[in-house]
Amino acid sequence: MTTIRVLIADDQMMVRQGLTVLLNAEPGIEVVGQAVDGIDAVAKAAELDPDVVLMDIRMPRLGGVxxxxxxxxxxxxxxxxxxxxxxxxxxxxxxxxxxxASGFLLKDASATELAYAVRVVAAGEAVLAPNITKRLIAEFSRERDAPRAPLKGRAGNLTERETEVLALIAQGLTNAEIAERLVVAEQTVKTHVSRILVKQSLRDRTQAAIFAYETGLVRPGGS
Incomplete structure (x- = not known):
């Protein structure tokens, strides 16, 4: 099994050390470095080429965004x-x-949740917790002043089924849940997701969900 190499970026030493201990205790995960702020994180990411960076949002000199x-x-x-x-x-x-970013994790997450999130992200997926991420995306989509572009033109190259899948991704459903909703095989859903990402030049499911809100396919607080 390939070891997942992790860089931890946080301006609080106790947080960095605590996360390091938790992750190094997990099989197949190794913390290869720590960064004290955003500038340090960018430099060490380039130097160490980690698989995953655990990035604090609010740091001095250069923030996590x-x-x-x-x-x-x-x-x-x-x-x-x-x-x-x-x-x-x-x-x-x-x-x-x-x-x-491929997702986010609350700092009060358990060691099991932390390790799971790292593994999911390292595998090229996104950490999308329906009860948190959907609400966050909807909340801040609502607050954006710029009008959303109509779906046609920006996402009009998606098929009807791909559009359905994209809307369900934005609602926080997993591939298995989407497959059950649409009464298709889970592998079929995975294929649709891959095509959506390629067609729209999106990095992962997180960006696909945001894209669905920003194009108006899914409306904040609704569907």
Whole structure:
């Protein structure tokens, strides 16, 4: 089994050390470095090439949002970012998701939840907790001043089924739940998800969910 290499970025030493102990105790996960702020995180991500960065949002010198953007923006970048936050409705978390983060985790998460999230993100998926992420995306989509572009033109190249799948992703459903809702095989759903990401040049399910809100396919507080 390939070891998942993790970089922890947080300005609080006790948080960094605590996360390091928890993750190093997990099989198949190794913390390869710690960063004290966003600038340090960007530099060490380039140096160490970790699979996953656990990124605090609020740090001195350079915050987690801009650090996330700098780490994930380069063409061919493979490092994934998992945002750490104290509050589940932190507006900076929404911006970090748009900047390229693959999901987020509350700092009071258990060791099991932490390890699971790291493994999911390292596997190329996104951490989308329906009861938190959907609410966060909806809340901050509602507050955006710019009007949403109509679906036609931005996402009009999706088939009817792909559009259905995209809407369900935005509602926080897993592949298995989508398959049950649409009465199709889970592998079929995975194929639809992959095509959606390719057609819209989206990084993962998190960005797909945000895209669905911003195009108006799914409305905040509704469907």
């Amino acid at each position: 801009e650090a996330t953007r700098r780490i994930t923006a380069p063409v061919g970048a493979t490092t994934r970012v998992l945002v750490l936050t104290t509050f589940d409705l932190d507006e900076y978390v929404y911006e970090a998701l748009r900047a390229g």
